[in-house]
Amino acid sequence: xxxxxEYTFDNKVQLLLQxxxxxxxxxxxxxxxxxxxVNSNNKNNDQPVTNMSLNDLSKPKxxxxxxxxxxxxxxCKKCDEGRPCQRCVKYNLTETCQDSVRKExxxxxxxxPYKRGRLVQSLGERVNKxxxxxxxxxxxxxxxxxxxxxxxxxxxxxxxxxxxxxxxKCDSTNEYVxxxxxxxxxxxxxxxxxxxxxxxYHNNQFSHPDSIVxxxxxxxxxxxxxxNNNNVNMMPSPMSxxxxxxxxxxxxxxxxxxxxxxHNLVDMYSFYNSHIRHEQNSLNMYGTPVxxxxxxxxxxxxxxxxxxxxxxxxxxxxxTEKFYTNFYCQ
DNA sequence: GTTATCGGAGGTTAAAGGTG
DNA sequence: ACCTTTAACCTCCGATAACG
Ligand SMILES: [Zn+2]
Ligand SMILES: [Zn+2]
Numbered sequence: 001x002x003x004x005x006e007y008t009f010d011n012k013v014q015l016l017l018q019x020x021x022x023x024x025x026x027x028x029x030x031x032x033x034x035x036x037x038v039n040s041n042n043k044n045n046d047q048p049v050t051n052m053s054l055n056d057l058s059k060p061k062x063x064x065x066x067x068x069x070x071x072x073x074x075x076c077k078k079c080d081e082g083r084p085c086q087r088c089v090k091y092n093l094t095e096t097c098q099d100s101v102r103k104e105x106x107x108x109x110x111x112x113p114y115k116r117g118r119l120v121q122s123l124g125e126r127v128n129k130x131x132x133x134x135x136x137x138x139x140x141x142x143x144x145x146x147x148x149x150x151x152x153x154x155x156x157x158x159x160x161x162x163x164x165x166x167x168x169k170c171d172s173t174n175e176y177v178x179x180x181x182x183x184x185x186x187x188x189x190x191x192x193x194x195x196x197x198x199x200x201y202h203n204n205q206f207s208h209p210d211s212i213v214x215x216x217x218x219x220x221x222x223x224x225x226x227x228n229n230n231n232v233n234m235m236p237s238p239m240s241x242x243x244x245x246x247x248x249x250x251x252x253x254x255x256x257x258x259x260x261x262x263h264n265l266v267d268m269y270s271f272y273n274s275h276i277r278h279e280q281n282s283l284n285m286y287g288t289p290v291x292x293x294x295x296x297x298x299x300x301x302x303x304x305x306x307x308x309x310x311x312x313x314x315x316x317x318x319x320t321e322k323f324y325t326n327f328y329c330q
Numbered sequence: 331g332t333t334a335t336c337g338g339a340g341g342t343t344a345a346a347g348g349t350g
Numbered sequence: 351a352c353c354t355t356t357a358a359c360c361t362c363c364g365a366t367a368a369c370g
Binding site: 062066073075077102106114116 | 354355356357358359360361362363
């Protein structure tokens with residue numbers, strides 16, 4: 001049974017999630033395990049958690065009733081749901097077979113800080129869970145991977161996805177900014193330190209969307225970043241003929257410092273976030289500076305090997321409905 | 331041998347602690 | 351606001367005691 005049928009991802013992604021969480025249906029209980037425990041002040045690393053099925057081999061779980069009857073409780077014996085319960089019938093205690101009363105849990109008991117640290121899930125983990133819980137069924141997908149420039153999810157495979165941090169939203173103001181540019185698997189002519197003018201990301205810029213909204217196997221919308229629509233605050237991407245920035249809306253390109261080459265996405269995006277976006281992005285001008293990362297799996301094999309999705313979580317464009325989880329697929 | 335007892339292993343769950 | 355951890359509270363397995 002495929003419980004992901006109504007999802008917007010291709011079968012490979014669904015299979016990957018199923019295998020990863022060792023589940024068959026969505027209502028399975030919490031899958032939190034001791035994996036990936038870090039100190040609460042540590043940074044989130046985006047290594048995916050595997051082996052959700054470590055305790056597969058353990059004995060079956062003990063079943064117990066929610067509320068034992070008074071007689072069984074006193075005897076420390078197994079009760080059942082019936083009133084009278086089987087044991088009370090057997091011992092002729094049917095008149096007194098009633099639910100035992102449960103104490104209310106004490107309030108105000110201080111505990112101190114967590115002793116074992118906190119299970120910090122990578123962004124990808126969290127998003128996967130959302131997917132499994134059928135939240136955010138509207139998904140924005142952007143990709144640039146195929147040779148033909150197609151952006152459509154059915155062309156993607158799970159192994160080509162990776163995870164990005166959630167840096168889309170301004171933390172301390174009401175200003176919403178563009179998310180960082182999507183990474184892309186690029187041809188060898190691209191590198192980490194900048195876009196080239198012949199990036200396959202844009203080699204079909206007028207015939208292929210840079211992003212699409214994909215919902216229940218239907219294409220809900222396409223977005224081209226050379227459109228000048230302020231309200232459609234899609235991620236910017238570099239125009240091939242823009243040297244300094246990828247300003248939209250006919251505004252002049254502006255100079256900005258290049259993003260240093262980094263070998264991990266978190267670092268790159270945190271740089272982008274802290275140094276670039278506040279200078280470059282505003283409600284009126286969305287720009288991606290030269291030097292914004294374009295990731296090539298050839299340049300950073302770890303990305304291809306260790307990650308599943310490229311994801312930006314929800315952000316809110318000005319004066320529009322809330323957007324949903326975005327999956328950037330490498 | 332049969333039944334009663336009950337320590338404590340294992341299960342449940344809501345308040346405390348933590349994050350964005 | 352929402353999620354995870356922790357521990358209070360619970361059930362009942364199974365070792366042992368009590369019984370006859
Ligand atoms: Zn009972
Ligand atoms: Zn009973």
